[in-house]
Amino acid sequence: MDDTARITLACLDLAGTSVADGGVVEKAFAEALATQGVVRGTEAYGRSMARVQAARGQSKLDVFRQIFSDEDRARAANHSFERAYDSIIDRDGLTPIPGAEATMDKLTDAGVRVCLMTGFGRATLGRVIDTLGWWKRADLLICPDDAGGRGRPYPDMILTAALRLQVENVRHIAVCGDTASDMRSGHRAGASIVAGVLTGAHDRPQLETAGATEVLESISGLPDLILRTTAAIPAPR
Template sequence: MSGAEPISIACIDLAGTTVADGGTVETAFAEAIAALGIVSGTAAHDRAMARVRESRGGSKIEIFRSLFDEPRAQAAHLAFERSYDQLVDRHGLRPVPGAERALERIRGAGVRVCLLTGFGRRTQARVLDALGWWDRVDLTLCPEDAGRGRPWPDLVLTAALRLGADDVRHIAVCGDTANDMLTGRRSGASVVAGVLTGAHDRDRLLAAGATHVLPSVADLPDLVLKDAPVADHR
């Protein structure tokens, strides 16, 4: 990348970025909140779901902790994982179009790939099992692996340590939420690319610090594997 740092590690989000969501995550949140007695159609439910939408991309348990005390947050998180499992059983999971090819192109060029998520480890494993992606990437991380989830920089910095980055500017971060963008900027990554296949729109991604906004992760290889000035990708 002329005039920019060469990318050696790509930290890429799961749901909404490489995995088509289709409302599955939000439905699981709504069902988890209802399981704690906050039912749809009430003002309390509307407030809780507004908080969920505002916090998309963050650690799921931390989102529940922002709504409930610790015992109820743990119960809600368990209900979320069960609901998500059931939704996957009923509807399956599929990659965002072009995501698998993008992972192949990036790794084929010698760039190491880490998949990041706000899911707990159990749900992360369920997603990777369902898609058969364990051998498609070099590393997978969830908040439990890093200490804190998004919007903190810990996930990206943990990837940098585990994959042996010599400079955080050699990292690209890609995701669909404002929290993904904040994580990337706070970690020092030189490329922080938002995609329009998930939770947040272009304006929200740019406001959170995106250096680029792409139609989807399918466009990420063209950004990180060749010259691509920032202004040309907004």
């Protein structure tokens, strides 16, 4: 049997993949940079936001470490990012990507475990799940804090999910995300399906260059991709 027909775990990114971003992440980064004296209209701001865009999908703390060489400053900026992001979603709410909830339901009904993963910290991840009412939607929630602090593009979060959910073979994993970092982490983890989606930060060429095995218009195409050849092996419950 083709390994891609035996998917038992789907690792789904949050912002830009399962949840509409609407520029919220970029706004929160801009507010966090301003707390460190990096303001709109300056050369430093332009360089910093270019780094943010290139590093979308990665641990937010790691992104600030790339911008600021001083660890204390990077941590302060990350704390400001989390406060800004929380404030924005408290005010404006969050909206699932069309088809995201149906995708999770279809995968669950087919016996595929669902893991939602993100580059946010644990507190912000919890705030996102609270806002969406998704605590019972997924089998597992993973952020860099759960994987020794290393987020994407490292494979650690995916492999942590595989260990916790007792996946027998990394080829039984599907990864879905909107960034090059999502694609790289899925490729490095050995996932047989590494699907990019066009609802978030990066475009088709960026996703394909980073190792996407498929590029979908949105997450709503993922169940057919996973299940179209043979029914997935039910995961133990």
